[in-house]
Amino acid sequence: MPGVILVGAQWGDEGKGKATDLLGARVDYVVKYNGGNNAGHTVVIGGETYALHLLPSGILSPGCIPVIGNGVVIDLGVLFGEIDAIEKRGVDTSRMLVSSAAHIITQYSRTMDNVTERFLGSRKIGTTGRGIGPAYADKISRVGIRVGDLFDEELLREKVEGALEQKNHLLVKVYNRRAISVDEVVDNLLSHAPRLAPMVADTSLVLNQALDRGETVLFEGGQATMLDVDHGTYPFVTSSNATAGGACTGTGVGPTRINRVVGVLKAYTTRVGEGPMPTELLDASGERLRAVGHEYGTTTGRPRRCGWYDAVVARYANRVNGLTDFVLTKLDVLTGLEKIPVCVAYDVVGVRHEELPLDQSAFGAAVPIYEAFEGWTEDITGARTFEDLPAAAQRYVLALEAVSGCRMSVIGVGPGRDEIVVRHDLLVG
Ligand code: GDP
């Protein structure tokens, strides 16, 4: 089972970090293919909690080589800060590889992120403020700085000058901010180069050669389907392809090498930042999900918006990613509810929609059509087989499976590494 993609099937924070960690001991490489330190993955191992942002979650598995692919945008200060913090806790990061084609988040990417959000006012995206959008904008505009550029000072200076020329006009004349100095940016980037050098590799070659040898590569998506710049709720999205296709463009591994595509989703829905979310609950039920599920952002600490499971979103994620399996997380959070509503379709101005409406205004007007399922009161955190779950919890999972279009292969019953029910092995068959 060599190539496996793991992708968020909702609006992020589905528990991708935990799912990656679950497989980590059995895979040879974990490669991050999109996003940057906007991601926040919490992994709990034996009571120890690790919050990862830029580092692939595979870093916590000693036998596995973590890789940052070309599709990622890297803030070097954050990268080394995270490496230092995790090394202090006894985690070995010496195996890590970084693509020389990955783009760099600079000081001006972060500045532009913050000033443009402020400028948008009520139309703001609610970004994480980490410089993600501007770094990807520079990449697409062909004025980005790549990892490989750090090793040619003359070329680097030329590129930073080119990128800053227009931005400084904008910063000073439109945003009323001070200009950013080329020297300051170049010096900062060069200061990281010696430490970065031993990690830099042709990661496309490394990963393809590993696949040739029959080794297993896990492609770990950041963010999620509904935050994908093409397939998400544009413009309230992140600036990369979080969906399965991004795993190929973001690593230089072709689609014929992918054997399995696993979508991770919660037994309910959450979202951070602005934009439509049809099943959002603004009442006590939403508060309850937030409190019991500890739904506060790993990266920004913002309270996550909470709502019931949305099967229209799940079916859409199944379609655009070509899923083979779902990992359903946080089933335990629903314990104690008398009835559990599930959104099976939308009503958009009197018309029933089984599929995601095409445009922004129709999606914004979508009203969930719910079917309610019976809840359970038994503690399920000790369940390790499907049969261990109370009958009502089993029926809830089977009902989700029936309306979501793909089998629910793994079920999360708690945050811990072993708090899991495996119905189908994600790496076999
Ligand atoms: P990611 O960004 O997709 O990796 O997800 P986050 O780490 O941002 O958020 C998921 C949160 O849910 C983390 O705090 C996990 O420890 C936690 N979590 C994951 N799976 C489960 C589960 O099955 N039950 C419970 N209670 N918590 C879980």
Ligand code: IMO
């Ligand atoms: P993980 O990998 C949840 C959201 C932000 C904002 C939008 C754009 O932990 O699931 P950006 O800073 O990327 O330009 O912000 O995307 N967002 C996330 N929401 N989980 C994430 O990552 C996210 N990464 C970005 O809140 O709405």
Ligand code: MG
């Ligand atoms: Mg997260």
